[in-house]
Amino acid sequence: MATNKSQRVTMSDVARHAGVSRTTVSFVLNDKPGAAIPEETRRRILEAIDELGYRPNAGARALAANRSGWFGLITEIVTGPFAGEVITGAQSRAWGDRRFLLIAASEGDPAQEAAALDQMLEHRVEGLLYATTWHRAVTLPKAAREVPTVLVNCYDAEGELPCILPDEESGGYKATRRLLDAGHTRIGLINLDPAIPAAIGRREGYERALREAGITPDPSLVIPGWATADGAYTAACELLDRPAADRPTALFCGNDRMAMGAYDAIKERGLRIPHDVAVVGFDNQELIAAYLRPKLTTLALPFEAMGTKGIDMLAALAAGQPLDTHQVTIDCPLLERSSV
Amino acid sequence: MATNKSQRVTMSDVARHAGVSRTTVSFVLNDKPGAAIPEETRRRILEAIDELGYRPNAGARALAANRSGWFGLITEIVTGPFAGEVITGAQSRAWGDRRFLLIAASEGDPAQEAAALDQMLEHRVEGLLYATTWHRAVTLPKAAREVPTVLVNCYDAEGELPCILPDEESGGYKATRRLLDAGHTRIGLINLDPAIPAAIGRREGYERALREAGITPDPSLVIPGWATADGAYTAACELLDRPAADRPTALFCGNDRMAMGAYDAIKERGLRIPHDVAVVGFDNQELIAAYLRPKLTTLALPFEAMGTKGIDMLAALAAGQPLDTHQVTIDCPLLERSSV
DNA sequence: GCGCTTTAATAACGCGCGTTACTTCCGTGT
DNA sequence: ACACGGAAGTAACGCGCGTTATTAAAGCGC
Incomplete structure (x- = not known):
């Protein structure tokens, strides 16, 4: 077996056991191009490796090759x-x-x-x-x-x-576009903190989709929220309590937690998802999105x-x-x- | 700077720059006990290290010390x-x-x-x-x-x-005990797959707490569910639709996702949490537990x-x-x- | 038999560092 | 004068491996 004190099998052990030099073992291990190793020798070495249970030492290898990996x-x-x-x-x-x-x-x-x-x-x-x-x-x-x-x-x-x-922009666009395609025209946006890139980009996408559909974005439909379920709940209440003709039929939320809050506000009012109010989230937090009832349509951060x-x-x-x-x-x- | 081809500063570079041997550098770097290094020399070496931006090579060190770390x-x-x-x-x-x-x-x-x-x-x-x-x-x-x-x-x-x-057993005990302390006596258990250790242990704890409180466990209050919100929803419906006098006033759920399902069943019936029905989850999946409304009391897996x-x-x-x-x-x- | 090329394999060096054994220098006591 | 001991430091080996240069053997043509 190993002869060194650490009791681990080294390449030298393999070489000795196979009756060749350490260099040769190294060559077959690395498939060194240009090295002519007859099949018989290669076999003997591989056998020895197997018998001894040899494992190359990644650290030593990295040191010698000057490539940490x-x-x-x-x-x-x-x-x-x-x-x-x-x-x-x-x-x-x-x-x-x-x-x-x-x-x-x-x-x-x-x-x-x-x-x-x-x-x-x-x-x-x-x-x-x-x-x-x-x-x-x-x-x-x-x-x-x-x-x-x-x-x-x-x-x-x-x-x-x-x-x-x-x-983010394309995400906001896709979410809004999906809602437009489902026939919604009054789409509320319960956004994240308006100062962060995610909020900015998504709102831009949201507005682009609306304009593309010939709808002028209504700023009063956009509520900057705190990124919590409670914050979104409050924001959703505000939107849903508008006069019926003016009330959004869809909500695009800054993240899935916020969508959770929106769900509550919607259900509380006896409205049904998605029949009365459709919801799109963001982030695709599996634990939320896949287990909310109904399951939440959302965008995944890649x-x-x-x-x-x-x-x-x-x-x-x-x-x-x-x-x-x-x-x-x-x-x-x-x-x-x-x-x- | 470094003289070797990889362009990295080595201990030898430091030694040369400080006018000492590589060994001495190694000694100060490792605080070798028994090595007498005068303050002046140590200072020179540390200075050299700083000036050259030397970083020990963890791999080489591991190899030499025969200790991968x-x-x-x-x-x-x-x-x-x-x-x-x-x-x-x-x-x-x-x-x-x-x-x-x-x-x-x-x-x-x-x-x-x-x-x-x-x-x-x-x-x-x-x-x-x-x-x-x-x-x-x-x-x-x-x-x-x-x-x-x-x-x-x-x-x-x-x-x-x-x-x-x-x-698990103590977890089940603590959950049940908490509900007993809140005055509940009919406590439903919507359990995980009854064949797995978590379900077995928690049920044991649940029953121990009940007995300790002088209550004979009622098997019909224990429903083995599938570990999903939907499964738990169904199970909760079954428990909540029992005749009022027989209906559990508290539900202990196998995990937080299942508690989510239970929440829905409870709310659907116009019951309030925790006033009419108390709920305890398991797993403490922050995303669920901390954002459900009301927030979920649950046990954390450590x-x-x-x-x-x-x-x-x-x-x-x-x-x-x-x-x-x-x-x-x-x-x-x-x-x-x-x-x- | 001699040179030449190809094949098969090895000796030897270095990677960056820890560590042991050894040397040199200096002060001290007798 | 000499032995002694500690302080300050170093040379040299090895860790396990990649790689280059070199050697030894074998094949081939003449």
Whole structure:
């Protein structure tokens, strides 16, 4: 078995067991092009590997090859519903390049963020993904410039780092368009905090869809809410209590939690969804959207796709290739359920 | 700056710049006990490190010290609401030991699981955490025996590996007890699939609390449901449509999604929560529990604590210490909101 | 038999660092 | 004068592997 003290099987053990040199083992393990290994020898080596239960030491390999095989991913919170999707997307894509993901959470604390970044750099990540929970501007520590970095769901306040963002405008457009197609003409928008990119973009899309349909947007139908179920409940009440002829027959909500509040307001008034009032949410938080009754039609934030695309871009950057686009936006798919 | 081709600053660069040997640099970096380094020299070295922007190479360090510094964490799905909590708990605890977490998802696919495990072993993880989404028995690939392994939220079908489980029985007891304390005597239990540990344990706790209060459990008040909002809705209807004198005044639901369904059934009948019917959920899925109206009182599965404890145990095992307990259970805290 | 090319394999170096064993210098006691 | 001991520091080896240069053997034509 292994002769070294750590009791782990090394390449030398394999070589000895197969009666060849360590170099030869390395060659077959890496399919070294240009190395002529007769089938018989290769077989003996593979057999030895199998018999000894040899596993290459990824760390040693990285050191020798000067290629860590790591990409780093820093998120704010791992607990949230979104981070997981980014991880999933990034992880699966990275796997294809035989690379691993180093994940850390900043928990919104700059000190932790810096510490995480340090660790990543010490581990010689070949690229860094930085993802936020909600779409906004960020400023990274300078250390992040030491390695190719791509922002996910946020953009560089200094405008230098490449980023990947959800297409909020098109999302707002699609939601509104869906409601228009269902015959609605008075569509209320219970929006997020009007200062954030998501609210701005979605409202633009909302208004574009209306205009395209020949409807002049009515500002009184747009209520900026707090992003809570209660806030949306209040906002929905306000809209639904307008005189019947003036009352919206559809509500487009800033997120699914807010849609939850809207549901309550609607049901309270004895109105039925979607028959009397149709509802579209945003974010596709499965736990809410798929379990509300009726199930909620909503737009998904493409976190998984953004994670995948992020690794795509990192891989390109790490390979020294230039980026075709500095800022890419990704579509928010509409998920049809039963609330329209 | 760096003289090697990879353009990265190494310890040798620091040594040269500070006018000492590489060994000395290593000594100050590791606070080697027994090494007498005068303050002046130490200062010079730290200065050099700072000026050159040197970062130790974690991989090389791991190789030389024969200590990878990795713990592995395999989950089924990263996307779910629970995996994130386990990660958070494990990550923060591992940090204290200056260790990093290697995270991979099996996506429920044995092949992916095996591949992930392989990768972890190649990275020489010093311990492995294996976490599942729901409490159940599992069988790990043999390869997992190569390294200290602790199961989280599941237990070894062969009974060999140590595990950490939520205390379902005490959870069921506490939920029921809370309802009893609020004056309820007819408490319905809309349970999960009766074959799984969570359903069994919680029902036991439920019955223990009832007996303790001098109430004989009424089997007809226990409905095994499917773990969906719709299933629970149907079950709740059945319970609520019993003759008034016989109708439960409180419902204990197998999870928060099911509580959502129960809410609908209750509201539909013009009953008020918690005035006419009190509800307790399970799982504390924030997105549901905190946004239902009224907010849902529920029990939390202690995923974060389980993750932390997992690393605790791994650290002990990795240090060669024996485990005091082979199976530890962790309490499910009751989160009081407004539905009781 | 001799040179030449191809095939099969190896010795040796380096990746960046931890660590052990060893050296050198200086002050102290007798 | 010499031995002794501690302080300050270094040379050298090894961790497990990738890679380059080099060697040894085999095949081939003449």
